[in-house]
Amino acid sequence: MDIKRLNAKIAVSPQIKAEDMVAIARAGYRSVICNRPEGEEQSQPATATIEAAAKSAGLRFVHIPAISGALTEQNGRDMAQAIANLPGPVLAYCRSGARSAKLAEMAAIINTQAGGQTIYDFVIVGGGSAGIATAASILKRNSEVSIAIIEPSEAHYYQPGWTMVGAGVFDRDFTVRSEAALIPKGAEWIKASVSGFEPNENQVVLCDGNRVAYRVLIACPGIKLDWAAIPGLTEALGKNGVTSNYDFDLAPYTNRLVKEFTGGRALFTQPPMPIKCAGAPQKSMYLSCSRWEKAGKLGAIDVQFHTAGAVLFGVAAYVPALMEYVKRYNAHLNFESKLIGIDGASKTAVFEQKRSGETKTVEERYDMIHVVPPQVAPDFVRSSPLAAASGFIEVNEGTLQHTRYANVFALGDACSASNAKTMAAARKQAPVVAVNSLAALEGKPPVADYDGYGSCPLTVEAGKIVLAEFGYGGKLLPSFPNWLIDGTRPSRLSWLLKDTILPPIYWHGMLKGHEWMVKPHPIGS
Numbered sequence: 001m002d003i004k005r006l007n008a009k010i011a012v013s014p015q016i017k018a019e020d021m022v023a024i025a026r027a028g029y030r031s032v033i034c035n036r037p038e039g040e041e042q043s044q045p046a047t048a049t050i051e052a053a054a055k056s057a058g059l060r061f062v063h064i065p066a067i068s069g070a071l072t073e074q075n076g077r078d079m080a081q082a083i084a085n086l087p088g089p090v091l092a093y094c095r096s097g098a099r100s101a102k103l104a105e106m107a108a109i110i111n112t113q114a115g116g117q118t119i120y121d122f123v124i125v126g127g128g129s130a131g132i133a134t135a136a137s138i139l140k141r142n143s144e145v146s147i148a149i150i151e152p153s154e155a156h157y158y159q160p161g162w163t164m165v166g167a168g169v170f171d172r173d174f175t176v177r178s179e180a181a182l183i184p185k186g187a188e189w190i191k192a193s194v195s196g197f198e199p200n201e202n203q204v205v206l207c208d209g210n211r212v213a214y215r216v217l218i219a220c221p222g223i224k225l226d227w228a229a230i231p232g233l234t235e236a237l238g239k240n241g242v243t244s245n246y247d248f249d250l251a252p253y254t255n256r257l258v259k260e261f262t263g264g265r266a267l268f269t270q271p272p273m274p275i276k277c278a279g280a281p282q283k284s285m286y287l288s289c290s291r292w293e294k295a296g297k298l299g300a301i302d303v304q305f306h307t308a309g310a311v312l313f314g315v316a317a318y319v320p321a322l323m324e325y326v327k328r329y330n331a332h333l334n335f336e337s338k339l340i341g342i343d344g345a346s347k348t349a350v351f352e353q354k355r356s357g358e359t360k361t362v363e364e365r366y367d368m369i370h371v372v373p374p375q376v377a378p379d380f381v382r383s384s385p386l387a388a389a390s391g392f393i394e395v396n397e398g399t400l401q402h403t404r405y406a407n408v409f410a411l412g413d414a415c416s417a418s419n420a421k422t423m424a425a426a427r428k429q430a431p432v433v434a435v436n437s438l439a440a441l442e443g444k445p446p447v448a449d450y451d452g453y454g455s456c457p458l459t460v461e462a463g464k465i466v467l468a469e470f471g472y473g474g475k476l477l478p479s480f481p482n483w484l485i486d487g488t489r490p491s492r493l494s495w496l497l498k499d500t501i502l503p504p505i506y507w508h509g510m511l512k513g514h515e516w517m518v519k520p521h522p523i524g525s
C-alpha cells in the first residue's frame, strides 16, 4: 500500500483491497473514505466489499464518490464533514490517491473557514488517573467513537506510590510513565492546557486560544496544590529539612531526611479538607516513626502532628487502630492547628490554632517538617460556568453528570462529589462515567450510579496497613470479607496489596479499561 500521510488526521492512498483492511487498522487508522464512484473501472473492487472488510476490521467507512477532473463544492463539503466527524486518523482512497488528496485540501479550507473545528464525540480534560481510565472504559464499550484527551504533561504519575517513595520502599521512577504510552489506542492526545470551559457552545478553550469542540465533555483535571498559599513555603521546600510527599521531586528528599534524622523535632502537617488522599499526611508520620523505631532513634525524636481538622480521621471506625500507633510512637496530636507560614532559614513554622473558642498564632521550631499543601479547585475550573460554590465541578453525586449541563460529566479530584478524593475513587467512578457519557452521546439519561467509594490505605508501620474503605456518609464499604482483611485493624495482607498488587492493577488494569471489582452499578438495582 502506498499511503501518504497529509496531516495528523488524514492520509491518502491509491485503490486498496479488501484484504488490506486488517493492516490498515493495525497501522492505527480508524476510518476509511472511498472517493471513487462505483464501477469507475472494471478491475475496481465493489464498494460494498471494501465496506464490509473495513467494518470487520473495526474501521468506520464512508463513501463520498467524486468524479476525477470534475470535483464539486458538494464533494468538498461532504469530505469536510466526514473528516471533522470520523474518528481519526482517516485513510481516503481513490484510483491514484490524487483525487482524495485534492478533496482533503478542499475539506481543510472549508473546515478552516468554518472555524477549523473537529467535533469529537468525547473531549476528556486531564489525562491523569481518572481521564485515562475513563477513555479506556469508553473505548472498551465502543471503539468507533472519537475521543480527544487534552493533557499538557508528558509524564503520568502513580501518586499513591509517593508515600512509599518517601518511606524508601519504592524508587521514584517506579511511579512515573510516559503519557504517550498510556493514551489508549483509538484516543487522540492533544498536548495542551485547557484555560476555560464554554459549555453553552460545547467547547473548551486551550491556553493558546484555540477551541476544541465536543458532543460530550468529561472533565477531570485534578486538584490544585496551593503551595503559594503558605508564605515562605515555596522558597523553603527541598532544603533545610522541609519536605513533602505531595511532589514527585520532593518525596525522595523525605526518604533521605528520615533516614539521616538522628534526633530533634519532627513536624507533620495536614491542611483543611478537601485534600487528595486525606490519610497521606499521617501516613508519612507513621512510616517515619516506624523507621526511627526500628533504628532505635524514636526516643530521641519529638513527633508532632498538626492538623487543621478536629479529628484524626474522618471515619470514626478507623480511629482506634490509628490511636494505638499514635501512642506507640509517642506522637503528639495538635488538632485545629493550621500551618500558615514557614521560615526555612530559622526552621520555624507558624500555626493558627483554635483554642477554647479563640484563634491564636503559635511559632514552632523544627528540625524536619513534612508539609501537605492546602488544596483547591484549579483556577480555570473555579472561574468557569461548571463550578459549584466550592469551586469544584458541580456534579450529581450518583451519576457524576453535571447538574446544569446534561452532556458534561466530571470525576476524580476535580469534581464536587463528597467522596474521599483518591485514585481508588476514580477507579470506581471511571466505569460509571463511561456508561453514563455513552448514554448521553445518544441523548439518553444516565444508567449507572456511584456509591461514593474511596479508599485510603493507612500505612501505620512498614509492613502493615489499616485499609480504610468507605463511601458516602462514611459508610464502610470493604472489598474483602472480614476474615481476610478487617479494614479497621492493621494488616499485612493490606500492605501486600499496596506494595505489590495495586501498582500493576493501576498500570495494566485501571488504565487499560479492565474494570476488576468496579463494574458500573445500574441505577435502581
Ligand SMILES: Cc1cc2nc3c(=O)[nH]c(=O)nc-3n(C[C@H](O)[C@H](O)[C@H](O)COP(=O)(O)OP(=O)(O)OC[C@H]3O[C@@H](n4cnc5c(N)ncnc54)[C@H](O)[C@@H]3O)c2cc1C
Binding pocket: 125, 126, 127, 128, 129, 130, 131, 150, 151, 152, 153, 158, 159, 160, 161, 162, 163, 192, 193, 194, 195, 220, 221, 222, 223, 245, 246, 247, 276, 277, 280, 378, 380, 411, 412, 413, 414, 421, 422, 423, 424, 425, 426, 455, 456, 457
Ligand atoms: C502523596 C499522595 C498519596 C496518595 N495516596 C493515595 C492512595 O494511597 N490511594 C489512593 O487511592 N489515592 C491516593 N492518592 C490520591 C490520588 O493520586 C488522586 O486522587 C488521583 O490521582 C486523582 O486522579 P485525577 O485524575 O482526578 O487527578 P490526577 O491524577 O492528578 O490527574 C489530573 C490530570 O489533569 C491534568 N491537568 C491539570 N490541569 C490541566 C489543564 N488545565 N488542562 C488539561 N489537563 C490538566 C494534570 O496534568 C494531570 O495529568 C495520593 C495522592 C498523593 C499526592
